[in-house]
């Protein structure tokens with residue numbers, strides 16, 4: 001029987017697995033048929049994410065080191081180790097870059113740099129990831145990790161509020177094939193509007209947006225500011241006639257968006 005991870009779960013499936021695991025610990029005296037059914041549901045949920053990990057191409061040693069350093073660090077304030085996207089999502093992003101033959105990538109919300117480095121590893125030698133991060137300390141942490149990997153040289157870190165960085169990048173005439181949005185949830189709508197209305201996104205470019213399942217809050221009604229922001233963002237994208245999108249239920253949800261009207 002797979003053990004449930006005791007890290008705080010931050011995905012709908014991880015939360016489901018942990019809650020079913022807790023229920024499975026309280027089955028004494030419950031009807032045997034119902035107990036067996038709950039135990040089977042628990043096993044189905046608990047084994048799901050580990051199975052994805054096991055059957056996804058492994059992460060590079062540099063990414064494994066970065067993840068370990070992130071888990072071991074003492075985080076304070078609004079930053080926490082659980083923010084790191086990780087192995088399966090990193091591989092998903094690098095796979096996307098390979099499929100789209102992307103050369104220039106923008107990341108909005110870098111944290112310790114896992115997804116930035118995963119994407120940089122997938123780019124050709126002349127490719128570049130421009131990674132935006134608000135917090136100067138975590139940006140410095142990421143840059144120390146990047147310095148240990150040859151792919152790290154392909155990452156240009158921009159520290160500051162992403163809205164201001166996007167304005168500066170547009171003024172520089174920068175254009176991106178793929179954009180990964182993974183910063184403050186309340187800013188998602190503005191970031192997407194800037195990308196769709198301006199010239200930062202290359203024709204045919206792809207936008208990937210993280211946490212669009214937000215731990216199940218948009219449909220379970222457990223309202224937090226992040227849950228409300230993501231629910232509003234998802235509704236706006238769904239109603240936007242300029243784009244097509246698919247919400248991929250990987251980890252905490254990744255919505256892939258592209259313009260269809262140009």
Ligand SMILES: C[S@@+](CC[C@H](N)C(=O)[O-])C[C@H]1O[C@@H](n2cnc3c(N)ncnc32)[C@H](O)[C@@H]1O
Pocket residue numbers: 079083084085086108109110111112113114115116132133134135138160161162163182183184187
């Ligand atoms: C979920 S984490 C990013 C995780 C990262 N993409 C990864 O895969 O490991 C979100 C990051 O966005 C940053 N952030 C929040 N608001 C921001 C803003 N307005 N501009 C730039 N970065 C911001 C936070 O400091 C945090 O490091």
